[in-house]
Amino acid sequence: MMSSNTASSSAVVAGSADSAAPRRNSKKPKYSRFTQQELPACKPILTPRWVISAFLLVSVVFIPIGVASLFASRDVVEIVDRYDNDCIPPDNRTDKVNYIQTPGDKSCNRTITVPKRMKQPIYVYYQLDNFYQNHRRYVKSRSDAQLRDNSSASDTSTCKPEDAINGTLPIVPCGLIAWSLFNDTYSFSINSSQLNVNKKGISWKSDREHKFGSDVYPMNFQTNGTGTLIGGASLNSSIPLSQQEDLIVWMRTAALPTFRKLYGKIEVDLEPNDVISVTLQNRYNTYSFNGKKKLVLSTTSWLGGKNDFLGIAYLTVGGLCFFLALIFTLVYLVKPRRLGDPSYLSWNRNPGGR
C-alpha cells in the first residue's frame, strides 16, 4: 500500500515537471544525430591487418598491370632515325644555320632497316627537340576565331607580329604557330617501289570539324612581303584549312620541348630486314637553337607507343608495396605488441593526477 502510494505521487511530480517543461525548455536544443555529432560513421584506423592488406592489394593489382604494360611496350616496334646532322653536306657543317637558310635543293637520302615485323598501320612521326612550342608567346600567338570562321579573317589582334602584311592584309592563318609550320617532307620507298604515306586522318576529328573551318582558305600566308623573315612551310591557298592536316597537327601545341608529331600512316606491313629508303627534304631550321630532328616509324599497342617507363614504374611500386607488406608482417609476427595496449594509457604526464 505504502509503496504504491509513493509510486503514484512520484508519477504526479514527474507529470507536473513535464507540463512545466515546454515553457522553460523552449531553448532546449532539439535532438538529432547530426547536431549531436553522432552520425553513423565508419572510423578507419590503421591496424596491422589493414595496413598489410592495403599494401598487398596494391602490389597484387600493380604487378600484373606492370607486366602487361611492359609486354605491350615490348610488342611495339619503333624505328628512330636522327637526320638533322647527317643531312647537312659535310662542307656546310661548320655553319649549318647559313646552309639551312640559303634557298636550294636540300634533299637527303636515308636508309632504314626494319628490325622486326611491323604490322600496319605504321605511324610516321617527326620528332623535334629543344623546340619550345609551349612558350607563352608562341602558344598565345594564334586566332581561333579566324581559323574557324571565314568572316573573322581580320581577327588577328593576338597574332602579332605575324598578323598582317604591311599592316593591312590579314594573314590567314595568322600567328607564330602557323608561321613556323614544319616543312620537312619525307617519301619512302621499299625496294625502289613507292611506299604510300596516308596523310588523311592524322589530326583530331574535333579539330577538323569544329576548330578549322571548311570555308577558310589560306591568305597572304608566307608571302614574301617586305623583307620579312620566311618561317616554315607554305600552304596551298586553294585547300580549306580543315583539310590542311599538317597545319592542324602542328597547331596542336606540344606540351614539352621534346615532342613528336604525326606525319602520316603507312598502311602496309613491313617485314623484318626490309630496307626502307627515305628521301627527305631537310628544310626546317632547328640548327639555330640546336634542336635535333628525328624521323620515327612506330607501330602501336593497346597502350600506345613504345615506352617501358610505365611498366617499370608499376612493377616498382607493386614490388615496393609487397616489400612493405612483408616488413609489416614480419614485425607483427616477431613483436606482436597490441596497439591498444593499456600500458600506454597509464602513461600519463599530467601533473594533476592523484
Next chain:
Amino acid sequence: MPEGMRQRIYINFRKLYSFVCFRPRYEPNHAQIGQKGYSRVVYCNDPDHLEEAVKLNYRGNYVSTTKYSAANFIPKSLFEQFRRVANIYFLVVACVSFSPLAPYSSLSILAPLIVVIGATMAKEGVEDWRRRKQDIEANNRKVKVYDRNNTFCETNWKKVRVGDIVKVCKDEYFPADLVLLSTSYEDGICYVETMNLDGETNLKLKHALDVTSHLHDEKFFKEFRAVIECEDPNEKLYSFIGTLSYGGKKYPLSIQHLLLRGSKLKNTEYVFGIAIFTGHDTKVMQNATHPPSKRSKIEKKMDKIIYLLFSTLVLIAFVGSLFFGIETKKDFSGGKLRRWYLRPDDTTVFYDPKRPSLSAFFHFLTALMLYGYLIPISLYISIEIVKVLQSIFINQDLDMYDKETGKPARARTSNLNEELGQVDIILSDKTGTLTCNSMEFVKCSIAGTAYGRGMTEVERSLARRRGDPLPETGYDVQGHEAEKSVRGFNFRDERIMNGQWLNEPHWDIIQKFFRVLAICHTAIPEENKQSGEIMYEAESPDEAAFLIAAKEIGFKFKRVTQTSISLCELIENRKMENRDYERLQVLEFNTSRKRMSVIIRNKEKKLLLLSKGADSVMFGRLSKDGRSFESQTKDHIKKYAEAGLRIMVIAYRELDEEEYKSWEEEFSKAKTSVTAERDELVEKVADVIERNLTLLGATAVEDKLQKEVPECIYTLAQAGIKLWVLTGDKMETAVNIGYACSLLREDMKQIVITLDSRDIADLEKQGDKEATAKASLESIMKQIREGMSQIDSEKESGIKFGLIIDGKSLDFSLQKDIEKSFFELAINCASVICCRSSPKQKALVTRLVKGETRKTTLAIGDGANDVGMLQEADIGVGISGVEGMQAVMASDFAIAQFRFLERLLLVHGHWCYRRIAMMICYFFYKNIAFGFTLFWFEAHASFSGQPAYNDWYMSFYNVFFTSLPVIALGVFDQDVSATLCLKYPFLYLEGLENILFSWPRILAWMFNGFLTSIIIFFLTTKSMIKQAFRRDGQVVDYEVLGVTMYSCVVWAVNCQMAISVNYFTWIHHFFIWGSIAFWYIFLVIYGYLPPEMSTTAYRAFVEECAPSVLYWLVTLLAVICTLLPYFSFRAFQTRFKPMYHDTIQRREYEGLEAELPRRVRKKLHLRKTLMQRNS
C-alpha cells in the same frame, strides 16, 4: 493600513536608518556646469524648445548596434575583407590580370575571388541582420511619454526625445537616461535593479529632488517647465553632475537622481522622469565598447605560414624570372636569332631579348600571379564557414544544456573554437562560478551548543578524502526529498525544528538568537499576494538566509514600518504571537566595520542593541560577563570555517535610557554634520555604543558548490590544465573552497604568501605609508624566495604545491620587478588561489599569466567584476547563471554551469582544435601540390609563364574540386567519440602541446604536397610524352598533358583527404567522391562548349583522354604513388610511436570501449529508473 499611508512611512524610515545622507549638496564640480564638458542644456517638457534640441544636435533615442548600414555595407565590408593580406594579393592579381602580363584570363581569376569575397560578405550581412533585428525589437518597445495633449501616450522607445517626460511602470526598463522627478512614493524614492549594468542583483535606491517629488499627477505636468544643465554624455556609470532650474531656483543633481537606461524599475509602482540622454548618448551605450577582438593562436600561426608561402612564391617567381631572362637574352645575339619561331627580332617588351632585365622583371610579375595558387584563396572563408558550423554544434549540444535554468551553451564568437583545445591555465572566479551564490543556513552554535546535523558538500568531500564513513548521507538525501525544501535553508536538527527548541536548556538564548536574526537587518519583506508567502529583498544573500532561517524556526519577519519591525513569534505555549519592536537606530554594515547593529525598544520598554558581525571584530567587543560560551563557540567556529562555511557572530546588549539618550544626541549630530569627515565621525560614534556585548552564538551559512564541480576540476587537472582561483573572499573561505573542489589536497604542501604579519600591521598603524610599502615588498620577496627553495628541494619527491596569496600581497607581487619571480613560483605550483582580489587585480593576473606563459588562458566568471578578466584572457567564458548578463555579454562562450567546462574543453575544444589544425595543414598541402606542378611545367617551358592547365581548371581548383571535402573534415571529423574524450582526458594534451599544429607537422604536410607535385609531374611526363598514348597513334599535346596532370592532382588531393579522415560519414563520401566526379562532369560539359569558350579543353576528355588506357593507368599510378608516403608514415607511426588518439582509437576498435549511441543510452537509463521506482 491604507496604501498611501504605508508609502508615506517609507520616507522617514529611510531617512532614519541610512548612514548616507541623500540631501543633495553642491560639490565643487557643480561650478563647472556650463563649461567645456558640462555644456548640455535640456529644456524639460517644453515643446517650444524642441527645435533647439534639434539644433543642439542631441541624438534621438534610436539605437543601432549594427556594424553596417544599408548605405555603407558594401564599401565597409569590402574594406574589412581586404584588410587581409591574402585577399589584397588576390585583388591586385585580379586588377593586373586585365593587362597582358596575366598568364591566364582575367575572368578566371576574378570569378573565385568574387565567390570567396561574396560568401564572406553574405555571412557578415546575415550576422548584421540579426543584430538589426534585435535593435528593431529594442527600438520599438513601448513607453508612456507626456505629449502635447497633456496626457501620457504609449510611444515607441525610439521616439523618446531629450526633454520628454516619461512614465515608467513597475518592472519596466528605462528607455533612456532619465532624471527622476517623482515616484509613486510620496517622498520620491524608487528602487532600481542594475543587473544589466554592473551585474549586482541587489536593488538600488534612487531619490527625486524634494521640489519635484510632489509632481504625481498628469495635471501637474501641464505647467511644469524646467531646464537641466548637465555634463555631456560620458561613460561614467557612477557619477553625474547637473543642475535643475525650476521655479527660478537651481537645484543640484547627482547620480542619485539619474535612472540609467538598461536598468529596471522594481518595487515601485511608477516613476516620472525627464529624458536627458537618449540613444547612443546614454551611459550604457557610451559604455558599450566593442569587446577586444580575439584571434586564436592557430590563426596567428596561420598568418605566419601564409607569409612563408608568400616568400616561397616570391622565391620561385624570382628563380623563374632569372632563367627566363637568361633564355630570352640568348634568343637574339650578334644579329642571330636563336629561337626564330618566337620572332625575337620583332617582339614586345615582355619577351624582348634586347632588354632582358626588363622582360625578366615583367615576367616576375606574371610569375607572382601564376604561382598564386600556392596561396589558398578560399582558406579564410572555409575556416569561417567551418567555425560557424562548429559553433552551432556547441550551441546545440544537449549535454551542455542546463535543465534547471533552461539555458544551452552559447558560442558568442566563432573565432576561438580551436583555442578551446589548447587551454593551459583556467582562471576562475569563485562566487557564482564554482559556487552557486546561494546561501544556505546549515548550522549554528547557540549558547555553546552546536546545532545542525546536515552535512555540507565540503564536509562530505573532506570526509571522503580522510576515508571516514558517511553515516548520515543516506538519511540526509532521503530527508531532502521527503521534506519540502526551502530555498536558502538546509538546516536539519530535531532539537530546534518544529518548535522543539522550547525544550532546550538554553531556550531563552535560542529565542534571543533568532530574534536578532529576524530584527537585525535592512531587508524588506515582500508578500506574494497569491500564495501569501513572504519573500525577502535583502542586500546580501546571507541576510536573506538568516531571515528564512528565523522564519522557519518561528520568528517570521512580517512588516517593517515607520519606526518599528513586526515579527510573528512562536512563544512559550507554542502559539504564534505578533510582536512589534520599536526600531530606533540602524548602524549599517560596511566592509571596514564588518558588523551591523540595530537599536530597538521591545514590548517591555527595554532598550536593546542587537548586533551581528564577523568573528574577527565581534569577540573583541564582548563584555566580561558576556563571554560565557566564548571558548565553545570559538571551537565551533573553527570547525565551521574548516567546512568552508561563512560565519557570523551574534551578540546583543541591553542599554540604559540615559546612556542611549546621550549617545543618540551625539549620533544625530554626527549624522547631520556636513564636513568631509562625516562618515568617519558617524563610524566613531557608532563604535562607542557597540561595546560590552553579550555573546549569543554564531551562524554558519554554506556557500553551496555548484553541481559536480570537484569532479570537473579533477578531470581538467588530468587533462593537464591548471586552475587558478581568483576570488574576493577571505583566505580561509577560499582555502576551504579550494579543498572542497579538490584544488588543494591533503598531500599537497601549501605556500602561503600574506602580509598579515605583526611588523607590517604595526607599521601600518604608524601611518608611514612608504615604510609599510617597503617592508611589505621585502616580506613578499622573501616569501617568494622561500617558496621557490621549498619547491626546488621537493622536486624529486613529486610532492605538489598549492599557492595561496591574498589581494594585498598580490598587489605587490604584480609590481614590475618581482612580477617574474612571483610568476615562476606560481607556475610551479599545481594550483593557485588568489583571495581578496579586486576585479582589476583579476584582470592584471590574467594579463600576467597570458604574457608570461604565451600559452592559452581561459577565464571563467559570472559577475560584472569578472568582465575585465574575461576580456583580458584569451578565452572568456561567462556563466549564464543568476547574476546579471554582464559577464555573458563580455564573454566568448557562455555556459550555464561550471561543470560544462569539462565538455566544452575536452570534447568540443579537442575536436575543434584537431579539425582546424588538420584543415589548415591539408589546405596548404593541396595548394602546394597544385602550385608546384605549375612550377615544374614552367621549368620545361623555359619559364615563359604559360600555365600547364586551362584557365578555368585552375580557378575552379580551390572553389569546387577541393573545397568541400576539407570543409567536411573541419566540421565533422572526430578522432574519438565524446565519451572517450571525457574518459581519457590526457587526449587533451595533443592540443596543449600543440602536437597537431607544430612546425614539424606543418612543414611535413607541406613537404608532402611538394612530393605529390613532383610525383605527379614526373610520372605523367615520363610515361606519356613522346610516344603515342593511344592505339590510333595520336601523341600527347599540351591539352592532354594538362588534363592528365590535373586529374591526377584532383584524385590525389581528394584521396589524401580520404585516408586522413578519422570519421567517415556519408557526408564525407558525398563530398570527396563528389568532388572527383564533379571534375569529370565539369570536363565533359566544359569540353562541349564552343571552342571559343573552352579553348584548350574542347572535347579534351571525351575525344582524347577517356578512350586512352594510358591516361587511366597513369592516373592510377600517380594517385597511389602520392598516397604511399603518407600512408606508410602513418602505418609506421601508429605501430611504433602512436599518438594519444591512435591508442584510444585502437582500443575502441578492439571493442574495449563499447560506444552506445544516445538512443540506446536513453533507453537503458529509462529502464534503470523504472526498476528503481518499482523496487
